[in-house]
Amino acid sequence: MLPHSEESEKSILGSMLKSTNAVTDVLQKVERNMFFSTKNRRIFRAIQTIYAEDVPIDQLSLINFLKDKDILDSVGGAYYITGLVDFSVSDANIKYHINTLKRKFIAREMITSLQDRLKDLRNNDDPMSIAGKISNDIMQIQDTNRHKPYHNFKDSVNSATEHIQKLYDNETLPGIETGYIDFDALTGGYQPGLHIIAARPSMGKTAWAVNQSHNMAKKGHSIGYISLETEKEWIAMRKLSRSTKVNSQKFNTSNLSEEEFIKLMQTADNFKDKFNIYIDDSFDSKIEKITAKIRAMKKLEKIEIAFVDYLQLIQGNNRQNRNLEVGDITRKLAKTSKQIKIPIVLLSQLSRSAEGKMPKLSHLRDSGEIEQDADSVTFIYRPEQNERYIFNDEDTKNKAWIKIAKWRNGKTGNFKLRWLPEYTSFENYINDDIVKF
Numbered sequence: 307m308l309p310h311s312e313e314s315e316k317s318i319l320g321s322m323l324k325s326t327n328a329v330t331d332v333l334q335k336v337e338r339n340m341f342f343s344t345k346n347r348r349i350f351r352a353i354q355t356i357y358a359e360d361v362p363i364d365q366l367s368l369i370n371f372l373k374d375k376d377i378l379d380s381v382g383g384a385y386y387i388t389g390l391v392d393f394s395v396s397d398a399n400i401k402y403h404i405n406t407l408k409r410k411f412i413a414r415e416m417i418t419s420l421q422d423r424l425k426d427l428r429n430n431d432d433p434m435s436i437a438g439k440i441s442n443d444i445m446q447i448q449d450t451n452r453h454k455p456y457h458n459f460k461d462s463v464n465s466a467t468e469h470i471q472k473l474y475d476n477e478t479l480p481g482i483e484t485g486y487i488d489f490d491a492l493t494g495g496y497q498p499g500l501h502i503i504a505a506r507p508s509m510g511k512t513a514w515a516v517n518q519s520h521n522m523a524k525k526g527h528s529i530g531y532i533s534l535e536t537e538k539e540w541i542a543m544r545k546l547s548r549s550t551k552v553n554s555q556k557f558n559t560s561n562l563s564e565e566e567f568i569k570l571m572q573t574a575d576n577f578k579d580k581f582n583i584y585i586d587d588s589f590d591s592k593i594e595k596i597t598a599k600i601r602a603m604k605k606l607e608k609i610e611i612a613f614v615d616y617l618q619l620i621q622g623n624n625r626q627n628r629n630l631e632v633g634d635i636t637r638k639l640a641k642t643s644k645q646i647k648i649p650i651v652l653l654s655q656l657s658r659s660a661e662g663k664m665p666k667l668s669h670l671r672d673s674g675e676i677e678q679d680a681d682s683v684t685f686i687y688r689p690e691q692n693e694r695y696i697f698n699d700e701d702t703k704n705k706a707w708i709k710i711a712k713w714r715n716g717k718t719g720n721f722k723l724r725w726l727p728e729y730t731s732f733e734n735y736i737n738d739d740i741v742k743f
Contacts, residue, residue, distance in 0.1 A: 309413040310342030313393065314403040319349055320394035323365055323387075327397050329357060335404050340411040345381040349390075352377075365391065412447055419443040438594030441601055442638075445645055482611050482649065485521025487734050488721035489684075493713055496611055496649035499681030500640040504654040504670060506661060509686045510706065511653045513730045515613045516541055518651075519583060522611065528582040530603040530612035532596055534619040537587050584609060591621045593635050597642045604646045614639070616653035617676075633675035640679045656685075662692040667711050683712040688725060706732060 318336065321328040333354065341347040352371050356363050369387050372378040381387070395403065419440065426436050481495030505511050512535070519529045533541060584607050586599050596614060603609045614620075622631035622638075636652070643650040654676065660669035665685035670676045677683060687707045689697040696702065706723045710716075722735040 308342065308417060309410045311403075311406050311410050312343065314406040314410075315341050315343055315346045316390055316393040317395050317403045318400065318407060319346060319353070320390040320392065321397075321400050321403075322353055322363060323368065323391055324394045325397060326363075328394075328400055329353070329363055331397070331400060332404065333357065336407060340407050342410065342414070345386070348377060348381050349387070415443075415447050419447070432592070434590060435592045435594050438592065438596075438598035441598040442594060442642075445601070445642075482522055482527055483525065484518045485524075485734075486518070486723065486732070488719075489708065489710070492710055492719045492721070493682070493716040496651065497681075497715060498643055498647050498649055499714065500636060500643050500679055501649055501651045501682045501684070502617075502654050502670075502676060502680045503651060503684050503686065504656050504665065505686040506656050506665075506691075508691055509688050510725065510730075510732065511655075511686060512536060512615055514686060514732050515615060515651060515653055516730075517732050519611075519613055520581075523581040523583050526582075527611065528607055528609045529584065530600060530607070530609040531583060531585045532599060532612065532614045533585060533587045534589055534591055534615060536615065541585055541587075582607070591619050593620055593622050593638050596620060597638055600642060600650065601646060604648060609648065611649045611651065613651045614653065616655065618655050629675070633679070636676050636679035640681075652680075662694065663687075664707065664709060665711075677712065680712065681714040682710065682716070685709040685711060690725075705735070 318328075318332055322332055336350070338347050338351050338354070341350055349368070349372075352368060352375070353363055356367055356371055361367055365388055369378065369384050372381060372387070378384065378387075423436050423440055423443075426439070427433065481493065481497035483490050483495045503511055503515060515531075519531060523529055531541065584603050586603075590596070590599075600609075600612045600614075603612065617632070617635065620635050622634040624630040624634055639650050639652060654670065656665050656669045660666075663669075664687050667677050667683060669685075670683070685708070687709065688705070689695075689702040689707070690705070694702060697707070704725045704727065706725045707720065708723055709720045710718050712718065724733045724735050725731075726733060
C-alpha cells in the first residue's frame with residue numbers, strides 16, 4: 307500500500323463542507339492528484355467545480371451536484387458525504403492535514419519515480435541517462451511542494467521596484483551582458499529563459515557562443531558550456547586566439563613564433579586564474595543527461611548561464627518522430643531554465659531553405675515548437691560565406707548580419723558585427739554610421 311492518510315483526506319474535504327475559509331485556503335494549496343483515494347479525488351474535483359460556479363458549498367449542494375453528474379454512488383453515496391463533516395477540523399488545524407496530504411503525495415511520487423528508474427536499470431538502460439531522469443523527477447516533485455497558484459500584487463510590485471532600484475544603482479542591464487553593444491542595447495542581455503542562436507553551417511554559431519561566454523567570463527560571470535561537437539581544448543584555443551590575436555590556423559601547424567608562444571602561455575595562465583567557465587565535452591547527447599549536467603553546474607559551480615552546442619545533436623525521447631522529439635528537447639530545456647533560474651542558450655542549425663538568404667523564423671529546422679518554446683531567437687548570416695559579395699548595397703567582406711527575430715522581453719531588431727576569420731571571432735562593428743537593415 308502506497309503512503310496516504312485517509313484521515314487527512316477526509317478532514318480536508320469535511321472542513322471544506324463546513325467552512326468557506328477552509329475552501330479558499332485548501333484550493334490555494336492543494337491539487338486534485340494529491341488525494342490517494344479515487345472517490346476523494348472526485349469529491350474534491352466536484353467541490354472545485356461548484357466553487358467556480360459561485361454556488362455555496364455544503365453537503366446538500368455537493369450531493370445534488372454528484373447526483374446530476376450520476377457519480378454519487380461511485381463516491382460512496384450520500385451517507386459517505388454526510389459522514390465527511392464528522393472529520394472536519396478548525397481553520398487553525400487544517401494546515402496540519404494539508405501538510406500531511408502533501409508529504410504523503412510526495413512520498414508516493416518518489417516511490418513511483420524510483421520504481422520506474424529501477425525498471426530502466428533492469429532493462430540495461432544507460433545509468434547516466436537514468437541519473438538525469440532521477441534529477442528531473444526530484445526537481446518536479448520539489449516544484450509541486452513549492453506550488454503557489456497566485457501572488458499578491460503588492461509582492462509583485464515590491465519585486466519590480468527592487469529590480470528597478472538595482473538597475474538605477476548599478477546602471478547595469480537587467481540580464482547578463484554579452485559584450486556586443488547593439489545586441490545588449492536591444493535585448494538588455496540574457497535573462498532566464500531559453501534563447502536560440504541559429505544559422506546555416508559555417509556561419510559562426512559556435513564562434514559567437516564562445517565569444518559571448520568569453521566576454522561574460524571577463525565580467526566575472528560563471529559560465530556552463532555543454533559541447534556536443536567541439537572538444538574542450540579547441541574551445542579554449544578559440545578564446546586564446548581571440549585574446550592574443552594569434553591566427554587560429556597556426557594551432558594546426560608548427561610555425562608559432564617564440565613571441566606568439568610566450569603570449570599564448572601567459573594568456574593561458576591568466577585564463578586559468580580568472581575565468582570561471584565549465585566545459586562538458588563528453589558528447590552525452592541525451593536530453594536528460596544534458597539537463598542533469600546543467601543542474602549540477604548550477605548547484606556545484608554556481609553558473610549564471612549555460613550554452614548548449616547544438617540542438618540537432620541532442621537525443622529526445624520520441625525517436626520515431628523528429629518534430630515531436632525536438633519539441634520534447636526544447637520544452638525540457640525551457641523548463642530547466644525556469645526551474646533553476648538561469649538563461650540557457652541553445653545553438654541550432656537552420657533548414658536548407660535558408661541557404662543563401664537572410665534567415666527567418668520559418669527556417670528553424672525540424673520543428674515549429676522551437677519558436678514556441680524559445681524566449682528569443684537570433685540568426686547569424688554572413689553572405690560572403692555563400693559567395694555573395696554585395697548585400698544591402700554594401701560590401702560583405704568580413705561582415706556578419708545579426709537578426710533578432712524574437713525576444714519575449716526585449717526588442718527585435720538587426721545589426722552588424724565584424725567577422726575576424728583569422729581569430730574565429732566576432733567583434734563589435736565600430737562605425738559612426740552603422741547601417742541597420
